Amino acid sequence: MTRTITQAELRNGSAGVMDALEAGDDFIITRNGHPVGELRPIRAQRDVATAELKARFARFAAAGAAAEERAEIDAVFGEDRLDD
Template sequence: MTKTITQAELRNGSAGVMDALEAGDDFIITRNGHPVGELRPVRAKRDITTADLKARFARFAAAGTAVEERAEIDAAFGEDRLDD
């Protein structure tokens, strides 16, 4: 559940915010009534074996060109890029 709290509530109630984060709550932090940031719990990362990774990426090996490979990767993971 996302809660909206002010900068002062974050500062004065940080222990409670931390407890809520551990319980899975998300927060939008506001300053002067305007949203300025988000706090959300860190999601646990899974340990993935090499065999799992190879299986996940095996379908990309079938792409014939770099352009086809990129299209396959974009289709699987989305098109977010930093340097377009």
């Protein structure tokens, strides 16, 4: 849920804003009635192992034109591959 609060509300109620951020709320901060910024909770990122990424994207290599596209990209940018 996105809530709009003033600069003064942010300053005076920062503990409540932090609690709401932890609960997943978003905020638009206004100054003199004009939006000046956003506050959003940080979403946790999950580390993914290289092997898992390779497995996830392996199906794309099987697409019909993938080999030709990869050759074109390599021709333009050069080959800079990790061990396939």
